[in-house]
Amino acid sequence: MRPTWLLLIALALGATTVPARAADGEPGRVPITRVDRLATAAPEGDAATAAAALRAAPESAWSSTGSASQLGGAVDGAGWWRVHPGAGDGPLELLVYHAFSAELAVFAPPDYRPQRASIFDRSGNTGHSRRTLAFDLPEPGPVYVHARGVRYPLQLAVMDSDAHHAEDHRHVRVLWMSVGLLFGIAVVVLLFWSRLRERMYLLFSASVALQLLYVLMAYGDAYTLSGIDRLARFGVEGIWFVATLSTLVTVLFLLDFAALRTGSPWLARALWLVGVLAPALLLVLLVSPLPSDKSWFPPVGNGLLLLANALAIVTLLRVWLRGGRYAGYVLIGWVPLVAVSTARALQLSAGVPLAPWLEYGLPVMQVFAAMVLLLGLADRMLTFRRERDAAQADADHDALTGVLNRGGLLRQLDRALLDARRERLPLSVLFLDLDHFKQVNDTWGHPVGDDCLRRVTEVVRGQADGEGGQVLGRIGGEEFVLLLPRHGRRHARDIAERIRLEVVEACRQVREAPVALTLSVGVAEARPDDTVAALLERADAAMYRAKGEGRNRVVVVDDAPA
Numbered sequence: 001m002r003p004t005w006l007l008l009i010a011l012a013l014g015a016t017t018v019p020a021r022a023a024d025g026e027p028g029r030v031p032i033t034r035v036d037r038l039a040t041a042a043p044e045g046d047a048a049t050a051a052a053a054l055r056a057a058p059e060s061a062w063s064s065t066g067s068a069s070q071l072g073g074a075v076d077g078a079g080w081w082r083v084h085p086g087a088g089d090g091p092l093e094l095l096v097y098h099a100f101s102a103e104l105a106v107f108a109p110p111d112y113r114p115q116r117a118s119i120f121d122r123s124g125n126t127g128h129s130r131r132t133l134a135f136d137l138p139e140p141g142p143v144y145v146h147a148r149g150v151r152y153p154l155q156l157a158v159m160d161s162d163a164h165h166a167e168d169h170r171h172v173r174v175l176w177m178s179v180g181l182l183f184g185i186a187v188v189v190l191l192f193w194s195r196l197r198e199r200m201y202l203l204f205s206a207s208v209a210l211q212l213l214y215v216l217m218a219y220g221d222a223y224t225l226s227g228i229d230r231l232a233r234f235g236v237e238g239i240w241f242v243a244t245l246s247t248l249v250t251v252l253f254l255l256d257f258a259a260l261r262t263g264s265p266w267l268a269r270a271l272w273l274v275g276v277l278a279p280a281l282l283l284v285l286l287v288s289p290l291p292s293d294k295s296w297f298p299p300v301g302n303g304l305l306l307l308a309n310a311l312a313i314v315t316l317l318r319v320w321l322r323g324g325r326y327a328g329y330v331l332i333g334w335v336p337l338v339a340v341s342t343a344r345a346l347q348l349s350a351g352v353p354l355a356p357w358l359e360y361g362l363p364v365m366q367v368f369a370a371m372v373l374l375l376g377l378a379d380r381m382l383t384f385r386r387e388r389d390a391a392q393a394d395a396d397h398d399a400l401t402g403v404l405n406r407g408g409l410l411r412q413l414d415r416a417l418l419d420a421r422r423e424r425l426p427l428s429v430l431f432l433d434l435d436h437f438k439q440v441n442d443t444w445g446h447p448v449g450d451d452c453l454r455r456v457t458e459v460v461r462g463q464a465d466g467e468g469g470q471v472l473g474r475i476g477g478e479e480f481v482l483l484l485p486r487h488g489r490r491h492a493r494d495i496a497e498r499i500r501l502e503v504v505e506a507c508r509q510v511r512e513a514p515v516a517l518t519l520s521v522g523v524a525e526a527r528p529d530d531t532v533a534a535l536l537e538r539a540d541a542a543m544y545r546a547k548g549e550g551r552n553r554v555v556v557v558d559d560a561p562a
Helices: 003-017 048-056 163-194 199-217 228-257 266-288 297-321 325-350 359-396 406-423 437-444 446-467 487-508 531-546
Strands: 032-038 060-065 079-086 092-097 104-107 115-116 133-138 143-149 153-159 426-435 471-475 481-486 519-525 554-556
Touching: 032 153, 048 079, 048 104, 048 143, 079 092, 092 143, 092 163, 115 133, 133 143, 133 163, 133 325, 133 406, 153 163, 163 199, 163 359, 199 228, 199 359, 228 266, 228 297, 228 325, 228 359, 266 297, 297 325, 325 359, 359 406, 406 426, 406 471, 406 481, 406 531, 426 446, 426 487, 426 531, 426 554, 437 446, 446 471, 446 481, 481 487, 487 519, 487 554, 519 531
Parallel strands: 519 554
Antiparallel strands: 032 060, 032 079, 079 143, 092 133, 092 153, 104 115, 104 143, 426 481, 426 519, 471 481
């Protein structure tokens, strides 16, 4: 199947599997009438004290955000908002989507007790994923929200509990299906590396694992898993670290897999500087105590990521246009992932609600990219195996005649002897030697002699083709050996006679030279205790008897196997 069709199928599957977020007017969703932002200085004291003061604040202290579906207008990543939910039936929940680094405190009627949450919370189990932070709304009335660590406008919704549960279930289904596939691919490739010890497989496995971890941390679900939840203490800086390390490892994998260093050395060097060295320096600065303020990291890291992605695409295109097969795999699998993740980040930063295909495009495209690159690794392994087999074939075959050389034939004969003993079937060997071949070379020249060797090879192959399992090899200048599995010596003698007679007819004249070539053949059948050397020695002795008796004849070793 063509890679382009793989991409189209993956996009179609993604479109049919991603869940849709409930829209206003759908069952279970309650419209928000208005969202106000505190326009004056926040009251002093903790959040609970400030919330009590804000409930008594005049209306002039608030200004409309202009949107009833987001918390916008944060100052230095913090702010107070007043949300006016509409009326609904049953218990309602205020949902904050994709809170990321934000820490929220919600004060709802009737008692306005604080409800605090962030994706980094390790305690408690609400029964929902961390895609949304959910806050109970027991009674109607304005809800006060305090947030800090806000990096982009946060999307809001009010739903009843059943609708939220159904929407969250659809989210969990898609997310964990993607996580399961990514985990499986990472483990399989890691097993390949454990056997092959080629760093490309280790880099690919690490890249997939880091992307998986990043998705779980960005959604917040990583902090609900035992063991991984310890990463919560690093907060948003832990997410930055994993994302940057993922970029570094992925670029190293691309450089190796797509052969960018040989396909475009200068661009590959620039990509290494931007995608490997620079991220490594950023990671050092991120974990170092100085500077203590890490607010510079997101713009610098994101800018570097965009530059590395753009440079990688240009390099891959250049190498692919020059015939780089594996650069094409990366372009098909990795570029859609880059496009989706970039579009997703831009929309979140702009405070635009994510469409379902874009929200879940990240894990779905991660799976697609991993599958395409895994297919590329399999194709690469197949190509290397073919090259290895071709090299082995070249090493085992005679360049002049195309039949096995001495080493290749001896290995085949050893295997044939083992098979014959195991299956208790006969095995015979023909030892063929061209008569007066040196005289042919001396009289007519080596080109005629070479053609004689080729002609004899064609004759032997033609006569033996219908017998099944035969192996022909050239073990000396004018000496050939034909292996005949499942053939006793009498049957082998008949084949030898046919070959001898056909050589007489086919080699009367070669290259218009009247060479009148003949051959002498020795036939031996394998004994149960035979070795390769012993069997060949008996066949060779029979061939010399044929020469001693006048040449152009077949002699059979007449000892029956014990």
